[in-house]
Amino acid sequence: MQFDDGALFRNARMAGSMTEATSYDIRFIVGARKLFAVPRQLVPVGWTLEELLDRPRAALPDCGNADGYQLSSVPAQAVDSLLSRYQDWLVGGRRDYARHFIRMGCSFDDYLACFSGKTRSTLRRKARKFAELGGGTLDVGSYRTPAEIAEFLRLVRPLDARTYQARLLDAGLPQGSNAEREAMQLAADDRLRAFLLFLGGEPVAYLYLPVEGQTLVYSYLGYSPEHAQLSPGTVLQLAALEQLFAERRFHYFDFTEGDGDHKAKFGTDSVNCASFVLLRPALPNRLLLGSLALFDGSVAVARTLAEKTGGIAAARRLLRG
Numbered sequence: 001m002q003f004d005d006g007a008l009f010r011n012a013r014m015a016g017s018m019t020e021a022t023s024y025d026i027r028f029i030v031g032a033r034k035l036f037a038v039p040r041q042l043v044p045v046g047w048t049l050e051e052l053l054d055r056p057r058a059a060l061p062d063c064g065n066a067d068g069y070q071l072s073s074v075p076a077q078a079v080d081s082l083l084s085r086y087q088d089w090l091v092g093g094r095r096d097y098a099r100h101f102i103r104m105g106c107s108f109d110d111y112l113a114c115f116s117g118k119t120r121s122t123l124r125r126k127a128r129k130f131a132e133l134g135g136g137t138l139d140v141g142s143y144r145t146p147a148e149i150a151e152f153l154r155l156v157r158p159l160d161a162r163t164y165q166a167r168l169l170d171a172g173l174p175q176g177s178n179a180e181r182e183a184m185q186l187a188a189d190d191r192l193r194a195f196l197l198f199l200g201g202e203p204v205a206y207l208y209l210p211v212e213g214q215t216l217v218y219s220y221l222g223y224s225p226e227h228a229q230l231s232p233g234t235v236l237q238l239a240a241l242e243q244l245f246a247e248r249r250f251h252y253f254d255f256t257e258g259d260g261d262h263k264a265k266f267g268t269d270s271v272n273c274a275s276f277v278l279l280r281p282a283l284p285n286r287l288l289l290g291s292l293a294l295f296d297g298s299v300a301v302a303r304t305l306a307e308k309t310g311g312i313a314a315a316r317r318l319l320r321g
Helices: 049-053 076-085 108-112 117-133 146-162 164-169 177-188 225-230 232-247 261-266 283-309 312-320
Strands: 022-030 033-046 068-075 090-103 139-143 192-199 202-212 215-217 220-223 252-254 269-279
Touching: 022 283, 033 269, 033 283, 049 090, 049 252, 049 269, 068 076, 076 269, 090 261, 090 283, 108 232, 117 192, 117 225, 117 232, 139 146, 139 232, 146 177, 146 192, 146 202, 164 220, 177 192, 192 232, 202 225, 202 232, 220 225, 220 232, 225 232, 232 261, 269 283
Parallel strands: 033 068, 215 252
Antiparallel strands: 022 033, 068 269, 090 252, 090 269, 139 192, 192 202, 202 215, 202 220
């Protein structure tokens, strides 16, 4: 029962020009719970926001001996053309969605003016309530230099391990020395922004935003489940945006693939995209994608029944543990 949006394919960060095959899990999920996964060697191909807004490429690299491709944020207008060139291949796990983003060529006040009066009031109330609990002011840390990022990583690790994103979605901050070296290099190149929201001296929410060209990428985020009722993610998002607008450096804030209320709320624009796997027409792949389609169909039926009977809220709580 897929009651919440969950990434079907893990390890699919925006791939850019990467052409080497990587092991990907094609996941059978209920809500945010992975029941099991079947690995395939796939070549990841992703479209950046700036590519989507300029002239999105339609050609795929040679996948060699891999099982196929994992395609992220294919521009909607290019899907039919692309699939016509691979008409004998198998398409699975397709998701169509609006990829939300913020145009940042204005002031923060002008950006806020894009919201309705009711939404602005709600955002201010949440920030004010959080500040009152923290002694009257929001305690937000911003990090960009190598030394600052090292401190951010030290502070964020215990929080990240507790987040819903890390525990249930396998979408927490990458671990290990390679991930830390990558973060340090991004910081040294001034291509990383990170933020922490504190309450009582303890971090309760974080944002990790690599920079691609003139675009901030909404890459990793998380918040303390114990403070979820205070909307720490929303409070931090707005506080971070105020600082980022003040830099007057960035053209876009990219919420990346997938739809969601948070992305739609804060985004000013969107572009229609699709993500899916494209597999060679081999029998094991046919069986895998056929099973996935049957499973997802059953999930959809169960969700409809839960909505009709009023049990969907209880199911969500059960699935999130």
